[in-house]
Amino acid sequence: MSISRESADAYWKENVRIILSYLVVWFVVSYGCGILFVEQLNSIPFFGFELGFWFAQQGSIFVFCGLIVAYAISMNNLDEKYDVHE
């Protein structure tokens, strides 16, 4: 293995930080907007939907797709930065 222990640990720390920041978004759109605050959001109209209902049945899924794509791109960059890519 060409990379040092320290560099590997720093890579891992940054990876965990990226994961946590994306998982916060993941939690907010699904459990937050779709379940916990759905009634409050429903008072906001959104292209013919009530916003809470839209998040619960469609919006969260679109955000999930975006999150995985963003994560994959972030990690490809991180792999390059620490020179651990294959």
Next chain:
Amino acid sequence: MDSQDILNFTFIGASFALYIGIAIWARAGSTKEFYIAGGGVPPIANGMATAADWMSAASFISLAGIISFIGRDGAAYLMGWTGGYVMLAMLLAPYLRKFGKFTVPDFVGDRYYSNFARVIAVLCTIIISFTYVAGQMRGVGIVFSRFLGVGIDQGVVIGMAIVFVYAVLGGMKGITYTQVAQYCVLIMAFTVPAVFLSFQVTGHILPQTGLGATLESGQSILATIDQLSTELGFREYTAGGKSTLDMFFLTAALMCGTAGLPHVIVRFFTVPRVKDARSSAGWALMFIAILYTSVPGVAAFGKYNLITTVNGDDGRGVAYATMPGWFKNWENSGLIGWADHNGDGRVQYAAGAAFQGKPEFDGENRNTDGSRVTLNPSDGQFDASKQPFANELYVDRDIMVLANPEIANLPGWVIALVAAGAVAAALSTAAGLLLVISTAVSHDLMKKCVNPQITDKQELMYARLAAIVAIFVAGYFGINPPGFVAIVVALAFGLAASSFFPAIILGIFSRRMNREGAVAGMVVGIGSTLAYIIYFKFMGGTRDELFMGISPEGFGTVGMLLNFATAFVVAAVTPPPPAEIQEIVHDIRIPRGAGVAQAH
């Protein structure tokens, strides 16, 4: 045989010929090809295969119907069965790919240096996969009996024969490329009628935007369904019925269960590199989202069509004699039942049960108007202050998708396409599950526990034998469905969430997690979840006894939390894992050097 039958036979027959052709082209010659398709599957292809593997008869046939009948609460399934992929992509797939073995029990057994942990993992894999596969075989049988006019039992046997050819012959390699084809068939079969339906009801081509459309009356489609629902005594379609806490736990159990299902995880072992594992999770979710974001539209339009067709323009019911053909077709296959409570000869749909349980038909006996004689109508009581009449109609939720093309008067080829799509959805999932079962037996039990001396060729033979046995067991359950098929969701997802999910996450993210902690955690997680589900599903537990109002389907989340807590406590008071295990954990966190999975 009329022209519709010929179309159905042609579409289903052509799709079968395609699957078998692919299977012969992609035969497996080694265990590596049989278990993980040689480890060289491109990420987009793996994404498609994962989507087909994941979307079962339940997603294709039942999901829209469930949402149609429970409204906004259906979001637990929509978010639960997609949100799990976010966790899969970030918390599991890349590291398991780097680990580079064949199965989930491989990881659990090696990371926790314990054959006991491995055997627990094998047992969970087998229980989860069998409960799941029985439902798929049944789904194939139902579709065949409706669209090809054969009995449900013969349908199951035909399904077994097809899966036999490409799962036993091709292993993971054969399955992967047939699943790519099956994804294409099932996604066309779902979206084509969805687009037609959306356009007819709302004028929008996309069901995703059609759901927010405004009808000619000036009212939005959702507000219209809300109004129709409340007039008939139902809850508002866009209002929730479950408690917030229960929704929370149910969604979490489905998400963590999704991320922990062995037949999904194993798909990420088939790609060449760690970055491919991440990107193929993204592809998979996008391919899944095409169907999942169409589903809410299909559910709402189906509900709207059902109410307006059955209750008619005046909202007072339509005479049985003038009901359209689809109504009678599905009555013939037992998925629709009618009990004329008020004796006016009209079919009326409202809140309440029309029958005691599912309708029982008196063989082929008919009433004078041609409707089927039923044996167990309910008493037909209703609250006149809430609804105008008693409910007289039983509608199986599955027809929301299967009957849509007929309800919307779509051309015959669309009906045939839906039949082929439903079969593709069921077969692709069944094959993935059967492979996981056979691998668990040949690799994790025979090779790793019983006799490590067996050669690659012998192991491959065991894998094929195990697949054959598994197909027969699955077929048996398809023909004689045990009561537990109905609780498959609770059982499979609860088990996956409370066993593998925490064990794998801890194995990657905690260097300190040891054998004692992981084993204790799994035992507590599985034990509590199984006990809760069995008590409430088999031993007659009542709703008031539920723990904090959490339904059995959502209890996997509690089991998972117990698993995490137990694992941390036990690991804190027992010795840390050996140095070479800590080295493994260090290694799986770094992408470089993955290579292809190694036989060992």
